[in-house]
Amino acid sequence: MTDDVSNKMAYSFYLGCVIPNRYPMVERATRTVLDELGAELRDMKGATCCPAPGVFRSFDIPTWLVIGGRNLTIAEDNQADVVTMCNGCYGTLLEVEHALKHEEKKRNYVNEHLQKVGRKFKGSIHVKHLAEVLYYDIGLKKIQDVAIHDLGLKVAVHYGCHLLKPSAIRPWDGESEEPRFFDELVEALGCESVDYRDKMMCCGAGGGVRSAVKEVSLDFTRHKLEEIRKVGADCIVNMCPFCMLQLDLGQVEVNGVFKDIIGEPYNIPVFYYTQLLGLSMGLNPIDLGLIKQHDLKGVPPFTSQEPALRKIFKKLGYNYDELVEQAKNKK
């Protein structure tokens, strides 16, 4: 499907809503790491919300298709496949792409509308998740080669749902129950990917349940956090900002809502994969956005990453407190 894209390592960089507006540090880490790995990122000018597969699709499926299709035409203008850092955006954009490429009625409907704003979906690009770009395009072997520092953490990998399912239109050979690719990417950083019960369970945020039925949503998160704590993981690693928000901010919320049944409050650092990959590649933690800015209130991470970072920094020879000072002076 990428035949008419001449430069195979150039991508239309789809940001979505949650990363730029909540986790810009993840955007920073991803841009830095992909640049280092030789992938060219072309910004998608005028892109909107994917739109969200939970909330927006629930409102009106045809509009969801049209707005999703519009985003794809921006990637077509860029002449580069889409890479997204978010499972939700991946779900929407890939499923819209699939529908528009395979269902004539839907393609005609979408193009009739897009025509009114001078756009047309031609079907010349393909949507990829960052995990797919790292694992297949750049390749696990290359990741193993560039990840020169062993981080030595016990990691609980959280895949999230839309990265894997529906498996019929995902690139993981139909595997959605026991995938290994993310674990392999984590192991490449000299970390142990620990097994835990209900590892493949949803984070609880998806489908708009976070907005619709908060308590059910947090119960998912509580369940996952409990299983992760049981196996003594140093941190959670994921590749979706909505899962990240749920596991990070949700952790604080779980500590409140379920305080009577959880015993000790949870305090498990949550990382996005490229943040750890960057550290393993020897990139500066400040350039990866890993040093929290204490003067900025309401900026994630909400659950401190400090315990895991101190452990890594000790191994890598960085001084945590010095980096915090340096980051302050960098304003």
Added chain:
Amino acid sequence: MTLKIDFGFRKQFKTYKFSLNYCYQCGTCSGGCPVAKLTNGDYNPRKIIEACILGLKEKLTTLLEPNVWQCSTCQKCVEYCPQGVELTEIFDHVKNLCVEAGNYPQAYKAQGEAIREKGSAIPMSNAIIKRRERLGLPVMKTASHSEIQTLLRETGFIKKMESI
């Protein structure tokens, strides 16, 4: 309680996703559903499918029994279904009809409006703008307002939002 069958509703569903016809109510979907597990079966995807097959519109979109808004769209049921029923997409269609009936989580409307106005589901805060600046990230630009308005008007989305 008498259950009212809505034949138009039933037909609409069977046309929308023909795979609905293949369901033989084995309950594999509910067995694998994490929400069903956490709500002790209060949420039950099999029952939603059953109500779609039977055409029980009121039950699904007014009474919310079961409440389709609890679906986390994790797609486990879709993976497990031995009959290839496209449950998540069918549930999305039910949700669309719930919206028409005015039965939807209030927080959703704000997000729909944010997308309509700014093209983004999440508003930018000053602290984040500052953080982006310090990280050396590009300034976020909103999409062409008129372009988005045109599309949302033409698909009937704006009208739908105003009517609910």
